[in-house]
Amino acid sequence: MLVPKKKQFTFIDLFAGIGGFHIAFSNLGAKCVYVSEYEKYCRITYENYFKPKHPELFKDPKIFGEDIKKVTISEDIIKEHIPEFDILTGGFPCQPFSQAGQKKGFLDKVRGTLFYDIARILEARQPKAYFIENVRGLKAHDGGNTIKEMERIIKKLGYSFNVYSVRASDYGLPTHRPRLYMIGFRKDIKDRVKFEEPTKTGLKFTLSDVFGKKINKEIGYTLRLGGMDSGLKDRRNWDHYLMEDGTDHKITVEEATKMMGFPDDFIFPDEVSKRQRMKQLGNSVAIYAIQAYAAKLMEALDNI
Ligand SMILES: C[S@@+](CC[C@H](N)C(=O)[O-])C[C@H]1O[C@@H](n2cnc3c(N)ncnc32)[C@H](O)[C@@H]1O
DSSP states (O other): OOOOOSSOOEEEEETOTTOHHHHHHHHTTOEEEEEEOOOHHHHHHHHHHHTTTOGGGGSSTTTEEOOGGGTTTOHHHHHHHSOOOSEEEEEOOOOOOOSOOOOSSGGGGGTTSHHHHHHHHHHHHOOSEEEEEEEGGGGTGGGGHHHHHHHHHHHHTTOOOEEEEEEGGGGTOSBOOEEEEEEEEOTTTTTTOOOOOOOOOOOSSOHHHHHTSOOSOSSBOOOOSTTTTOOTTSTTOOSEEEOTTSOEEEOOHHHHHHHTTOOTTOOOOTTSOHHHHHHHHHHSOOHHHHHHHHHHHHHHHHTO
């Protein structure tokens, strides 16, 4: 999957969670220059893993940023906090777009939603590309209006807007985790860039490998927080598995970490409870799938 790089690309990790995008892009040789995440326990997990590897990211509190809304207030504040970079990344929480507000500036319409913050950063910093992620349901949200509005805003900023429907299990990991990836390129390069979706790889390891014992199922459930412990027979069940030997196995944090493609040295700090850990993993991206698309994105940028 590794692509030989001519250039070292820089990226920012927005709505960073525990750093799934960061791991995928770092694995390909890109360098993170700014992080934004405001939830206390995500920040603790993030810092615990990345500080020993990239201490420079944690020296300046502006660079390991908290609430993105405090940064996107104006172009000057964005530029004061966020250095220049090549690729914007982020798995943003999906919020409805307000239909109200007939304000003049076209970005005013979406003020209040987190997509607005992404748009403001693209506008102020003009990176070469963006790669953002959301749930598949975004496509049908508000009868398709939400994604149409996003496309309109992104295109108005001069970027291309491509949407890919991706399943984590097609790119190596034993979890379905269907998601939408949105990728686009800046106006001066978008017509020259040749971005191709990565070839599906199939599973790199199975659920039996994750559990270290046999199960008659290759791909696991998508991790969630709701419905936890509802039991094998419940339709909301996602954390219990019937093993080949007839036992009921509840997925552990370590197994969930592996299922999402996190590396073996990814350890949660003691201050983060088991429930928090599972929530963080449930909110995270599937690393192998992100990495497959990130490799193609950087290859496309390298080749223009
Ligand atoms: C869907 S999760 C993204 C997880 C991430 N992609 C990962 O791999 O772990 C969205 C994250 O955005 C964070 N968030 C929401 N609003 C934010 C804001 N205003 N500023 C910074 N972070 C925010 C949440 O705390 C959450 O961790």
